[in-house]
Amino acid sequence: MSDLLNLLKSNARLTNAQLADMLGKSEAEVASEIAALEQKGVIRGYTAIINEELTDNTEVEALIELRVTPKRDTGFDDIAKTIMLYDEVESVSLMSGKYDLALTVKGKSLKEVAMFVSQRLSAMDGVLATATSFVLKRYKEKNILIEEEERDERSMVW
Secondary structure (H helix, E strand, C coil): HHHHHHHHCCCCCCCCCHHHHHHHHHHHHHHHEEEEHHHHHCCCCCCCCCCHHHHHCCCEEEEEEEEECEEEEEEECCHHHHCCCCCCCEEEECCCCCCCCEEEEEEHHHHHHHHHHHHHCCCCCCCCEEEEECCCCCCCCCEECCCCCCCCCCCCCC
């Protein structure tokens, strides 16, 4: 991965001037590289990592694993493309292991997510099994600590 991408992954709010200084390039070169990466689809978007516990957001998040029957010629792609069209679905990944697809789903309540799983996902052709786990607390996301641990500044006495 390029140095530019690594810097953007660690902090997408760096300005082109800051990136240029760090990379030993001109602002115009950095802007051009970023535009090319966006055009090629390498950079798909920019996002903030939020500590939801410090907001008034009451949504729940669930990790859902699906075991599915792959289709001839398209494998898992067709069912993944269908699932990712649902507004509740934040991410879809093809996995190795016991389950085939892993989803991140958000809803207004536990019941809403449960109904989504039972009425939409489980009812889809090709879905053999689901396993749902609700996120209770986030500690780290994308290498960012969500909740800083309070440090005890007192000295240890032996």
